[in-house]
Amino acid sequence: MCFAWGVNETWLGLPASAVDEAARRMLGWHLDANGVVVRLTEVEAYSGLGEDPASHAHRGRTARNEVMFGPAGHLYIYQIYGRYLCANIVCGQVGRAAAVLLRAGEVLEGLDAARERRAAARKDADLAAGPAKLMQVLALGRDANGSSVIDGTGPLTVTPPPAPAPAELIEAGPRVGVTSALDVAWRFWIKGDPTVSVYRRHVPRRRGS
DNA sequence: TATTAGATGGTT
DNA sequence: ACCATCTAATAG
16 A cells, blocks of 8 residues: 555664654554544654664564564553553564654544543543543553554554654653653654643652651 | 642552 | 642633
C-alpha cells in the first residue's frame, strides 16, 4: 500500500537509533480498535540499544519484552502496578527492540463506547489522557500483545492522517515515570492539546511525616 | 448555589 | 498509573 507518507516506508524502516523521529511522526495518527477511533496526541520513544536505561529492553531479551525484539509494527503490551496496561508500537529493525509508547489521544469516534468504558472521566478530554486510560478506551487486553497494527490482522489498526503534525506544533520533554536519563527529551506531544496527560516529575513515594 | 479546575492521598 | 476526595476558583 502507498500512503502519502508511509506506514512501512518511513517509521517502520527507520533504524532504532531514530526511534525519536518515528515517535514524532506518529503524533496525530489515528488508532482504531473495537469501535473507537483515537487521534494520538502524546507519545514516548524508547530505544533498546542498551544506551537507554529507561527501556524495558535495556537489559536484554526476557519473556515480557519478547515482542520488542521482533518486527516493527507490532504491539508490545505490558502491565503496570499490577492493574493497568500500556501499549507500545515496536519500531526499527528486528533485534533492536525500539518502541514508541502510546500515551494519550483524543477520541474522535465511538464516544458513547469510550464514555462507557471510562466512566470515571469527567470530561471527554480525559477519556484517553494517559497510557492506561487509552487502553481502556480502546478496550485492548493483554491478548493484543504481539499483534500487528498495520496488516489488519490485529484488534488495533493505525492509519496516518492526511498530513504529518507540523514540527512547530510538536513539543518535547523528559519521559514520565523514569528515574534515569532525565536529560533525554523523548516525550513528544501536540502543543496545547487538552488531551495530553499532565507531566509530573517522577518522585519517590513521600516518606512518612 | 452549582459547576469546574487543580491538588492531594491512597491503592496495586 | 488511576481514582476518590478535598479545596479553590469560577459562573449564574
